[in-house]
Amino acid sequence: MRVAVLVLLLSLVARNCDGAATDIELDAKAQYLHRLDSLNLLLYTFLLIATVLTVWTFKHRRLRFLHETGLAVIYGLIVGAIIRYGFTTSNTIQHLPVVPAAPYNQSIPPDILWFQVFENKTGGGFGNKTYAYSFRGEIYKQDSEIDKKATFDPEIFFNIILPPIIFHAGYSLKRKYFFRNLGAILMYALVGTTVSSFIIGALMYAFMQLIPHLSTSFTFLDTLYFGALISPTDPLTIISIFNDLHVDVNLYALVFGESVLNDAVAIVLSGAIQNYGERYLTPGSNKFELVAFFQAMGDFVGIFSLSLFIGATMGCITALLTKFTRVRDFPLLESALFVLMSYSTFLIAEASDLTGVVAVLFCGICQAHYTYNNLSSDSRQRTKQLFELLNFLAENFIFSYIGVSMFTFPKHHFDIGFIISGFFCALLGRAANVYPLSFLLNLGRKPKISLNFQHMLFCAGLRGAMSFALAIRNTVSEARQAMLTTTSLIVILTVIFQGGMASQFLSWFNIPVGVDEEVEVLSHNGVRSVYNSMDTAGSGGEGGFGELELHRERSSPDGSVGVGTGGKPNEKALLARIWGNFDTRYMKPLLTHSRPTLLETLPVCCTPIARLLTTTQQMTQDDMGHKIDSDSDLCLDEQEFERRRASSQPTHVRGISDRSHV
């Protein structure tokens, strides 16, 4: 049984102290539990403090062989081992089997038990009292200990830890490069993650059939679930090293964009697999129903797109609120509004039975794309810094916890066969994602993704917070416990070793580092970029469609945006261009103060509406166009920010767009 400690947050212990001796004992007990909980949280706080100080030492001495998340994991492992083996466990939790006072025939257990104790004349007893007990979950092994040592309820990961991490990922996305590589990113994230899940699922199932003692405990659905939870990659470690080394921005966009989106895909996919299992399979059987399968796929698509829709809508509403009110005059109110709207996105999605994490991701992207442009400079900085800090704390907390829980979480199940198959399949799944899809992508386009980039994408496939959170969410069966153990080990080892070797990988694969935003490929002729048009950027390349097209359209408002793609249009580029065009003509003028205004882009018949939706600020300013539209003021971290400021001379693409604009 998973018992939450979470205590400081919970402290559900009622302090009913009205003089009676037992009440005082009860109060003392409640206080004792509260202190235990405080100590528990304190442990993690100190772990984080130790991580922060060590990270500083490493950065100070320019050591790159271990990233902060790797450090957090290692410290967590050490502390977990100390807790596990250093202290004799004095289990203070008492449990008592009870039976109903009256016959109970409903199919689900009640929410609250009333434990009635009648006066015990002989001892000090309770007197005639009733205590309330609330439902926690099912107990699967009668002999399993309820262990409160340094563990938290898994649901806090989904409700407290992941949302700020995912929101920050969306909010700090470098949208220009993200949209430039949209096709490849969507391919890797949507198709790749699904393919990887099914391949891992099938392979694991095959392996399980080969290992005698495991063949009965895993259904295909179990291994498929494992495939879904082990497929998403974690960007943190790699991205931070990419940042430090100023790696090629397109590779950066591919790695970051993919790992952000595949988290969202994995959580919805695993939910769909679970729903499928719940609805259509009787326990133990392994029957596969085609209809049910398509229903599950429908679930997947429906939940994903509805969550996306809610996130995007809330982002747009925030943009409208900040555009049409002058709340920016009061930055504190504005920041509060921003935070509250973003948080309510999560809650709305959860309350609608959708996936809050996916909703906040797209909310974050919209907030960055539209709302950010309307904010006062104070609020921009405040929200950026706030989520950066929250992200840092949440991220390090989860990695500390992965380390500690390796030793303290009572539901681990070490099975060497499953662990080895898991590692093997995780590698294979990653390969099945990167190489075939890159091959397919390269078929459809002239500018190919080079083999070195593919190797780097393969090596950047660390597993992280999302895999762990999905694995620890459900540990009711031995199969699920073996999955948790294997997932934890994969996360720990990939974060420490793959993360630690990231800069080594970069040099092995000859990835250009130390390059500047727009000029990166010009100065590295030996290396082919994702888009070869970047190599010939002097001819007026098509990159940064958002920004560029804005100005292109102003010079040719008839909407002929086919120019500049170098005569190599493909479907993705078309999709991206259609959206970019729509975005620049309608969405941005509606949601931000950018030019051209709706008065210019909407047909004449809509002029009254357009006038209503255009602010005077929008009408009066005219040189704000490319500033507002650029995402260069929205960066990942401070160093990045400094670096961009240092390189603020107009680069070739910007230069062109500026010329067409002025």
Next chain:
Amino acid sequence: MRVAVLVLLLSLVARNCDGAATDIELDAKAQYLHRLDSLNLLLYTFLLIATVLTVWTFKHRRLRFLHETGLAVIYGLIVGAIIRYGFTTSNTIQHLPVVPAAPYNQSIPPDILWFQVFENKTGGGFGNKTYAYSFRGEIYKQDSEIDKKATFDPEIFFNIILPPIIFHAGYSLKRKYFFRNLGAILMYALVGTTVSSFIIGALMYAFMQLIPHLSTSFTFLDTLYFGALISPTDPLTIISIFNDLHVDVNLYALVFGESVLNDAVAIVLSGAIQNYGERYLTPGSNKFELVAFFQAMGDFVGIFSLSLFIGATMGCITALLTKFTRVRDFPLLESALFVLMSYSTFLIAEASDLTGVVAVLFCGICQAHYTYNNLSSDSRQRTKQLFELLNFLAENFIFSYIGVSMFTFPKHHFDIGFIISGFFCALLGRAANVYPLSFLLNLGRKPKISLNFQHMLFCAGLRGAMSFALAIRNTVSEARQAMLTTTSLIVILTVIFQGGMASQFLSWFNIPVGVDEEVEVLSHNGVRSVYNSMDTAGSGGEGGFGELELHRERSSPDGSVGVGTGGKPNEKALLARIWGNFDTRYMKPLLTHSRPTLLETLPVCCTPIARLLTTTQQMTQDDMGHKIDSDSDLCLDEQEFERRRASSQPTHVRGISDRSHV
């Protein structure tokens, strides 16, 4: 029984879904509860959004008759009424009385119940399953409904909502004016709150004896507890109006300093009263034991000073960490360290059975006084803005909740007699705090606190978050429930009416407004200031001992600091001077980069240690002295910040210190 909803945070519902039909029902139920909880949190998020938008409208239109907290309360009341009367209550919580399966003879109830259900062959039943239930509290009335509608566990106020508010109060304290008025503030906060508690307690007890139906339900300890919880004042509303109107800074310091400290006093005092009741009184009796009383007083002093010590120590450790490491090179790490250290202060105090809220208050003061000076400018801004935002959200949440819970909290007990006595005694208690103590303070000092200031202090005695949190913490008896109701009403009415009339009060009492920091009294000769030395500031007044004495000492390093007190030293000034001297000579050089260094202030024998504790930065910089020492860069809010920036020309006191320095 108080049932927590807190749900998003909690989500203790285990999702055990492994295929069986009942598991799916269970899962659906868990999901339903999770959705309810999300909806519940969503309600408050939307309330806060509505408050933010309305506050903006009010500020935009320069309406001052209603402060944001007042608005939050009013919106809360409206929504609470809608929930209460607008929806038919469909209670989905099922409860079941149970008895132990085996004899149970311990004096306190077990932590976990195992509810065993054996296979029910006839129905769809559970199968052979065991469910875990965890302890929630005692049920006092068998018929009481467990109501989950829009309520939270009271403990979240102490563990989540109050800490950031109190930390922010300490962190944003204008220390210069606070220390200048230290004597009066300590008098009002320590003595005043205690006197007020006892007077309210005694009066209420007397009133209760006069009202027949109440005479038996309230012990003296009950009314004393009520006195302690209704005595602390809330600064928020008043202070925000003071800020807007640029009120006299000494009055500002008195009001703010007192209300910050009396929150700390009240929480410890009410704890001591409760402990006294638990330990030394048998239920129902009203026996007063002198020894026990002094033990309770010892409790009070001990817990208060130990909490203070922990808070101050952690603040100083943070200062040392930020001084002696170059973590400031990485602002994100530095901010994270700052937040983690401050949060661990709370946890350490709670884990030691002390009062976390008091510890974070003094931690906040120390962080502002020492650590803040060592931080990078990025971290200064980030931490300031972070806590400002947290404070804003927490504060408005608690006032919304006060409004909503007035209708939805199931433990209200309206007793008109108690309510009227409560209002009367709260007013009288405030008067008994302000007027006699001002009289005493005026006896001991030549510069008197004018009667108009006293009236303003009296009128600034709104009740707020702390009173409510203390009242809702314990609602087991009817007496306690009547206290909660009365406290809620007092908070709501004082916040709306006293808060709304604040600017009116200021003009009635001729309080100088629109004045600048140091010159305020010079331009308002008609109004006497707290220190009349301020009136003759041209003679080189003693104000701002911290800053001024630093430079004075550098010109006369023998330590003759008696100069400039105008020949009217009294004990408080002496105390403040001794501390100020010690602070400037030893604490600041040790904990910050300020001058003089320890090399200059420590005796020669300690030079090696002093050299160790002095940074090169400290040695090399020399014009940082007064900048570092000033607290003018640490402000309450943005407007304040703007205002100070606007008035940054050297004022008379600063002018003098600068001259003596250069």
